[in-house]
Amino acid sequence: MKNQLAKIVDKLQSKPKWLRGWLLDFALGSTIKFIGTAGLHCEELTQQRACFLLKNRKKVRNHIGTVHAAATSLVAETASGMVIGMNIPDDKTPVLKTMHIDYVKRSTGNLRAVATIEQAQIEQLHQVEKGDTVISVVVTDEAGVEPVECQMTWAWVPKRRG
Structure with missing residues (x-):
């Protein structure tokens, strides 16, 4: 059963390709x-895979001209969180537990971050009402190098009523 985010992404798939992104x-x-x-920039978002691009622009650069460490972690966290977001039931809230x-x-x-999720996850x-899982995410740069090694653990809890 698809959650609200997955349904929105599905609706966007009916739009012209140039407009979807x-x-x-x-x-x-x-x-x-x-x-x-x-x-x-979201390059791909499905229930099994999320791919996000972060351009090396002035506002995300550090003092040596590369993508800032915090921005690097943001692209990895976003890809992993979105693949969780595409699958989590609407009555649960995802929370980043460890990065x-x-x-x-x-x-x-x-930088490009690609996160994947397994069917068992x-x-x-x-x-499971509440728990956690490690989401695989690989970050590569324009040269095809992995400048960081990441491990993102996402938890989920029931949404608060009220």
Whole structure:
């Protein structure tokens, strides 16, 4: 059963291809302000995979001209969170529990984060009232290098009534 976010993404798929990305970026950036502020672009969003691009622009650069560490973690967190968001039942709230990032190389240019979720994890989201799971996310730069190694643990809890 699809949740509200997955239904919205499905509706956007009926729009012309040139408009889909802009509409999804606008919707996500309006809902999660920091995504819009940083200028993240959603390249793909399905129930199994999320791919986000962060361009190396002045507003996200550090003092050495690469994407800032915080912006790097943002693109990884966003991709992993969106793949959880596409699958979590509407009566549960996702919460980032831990974010482990090792900065192993200097990045070159833009960053792309790809997060995936396994069917067993999706089933767990639906069957367990509250819990957590590690979402796989790979961040690469324009040279195809992985400048960071990430591990994102997402938890979920029942939504508060009221």
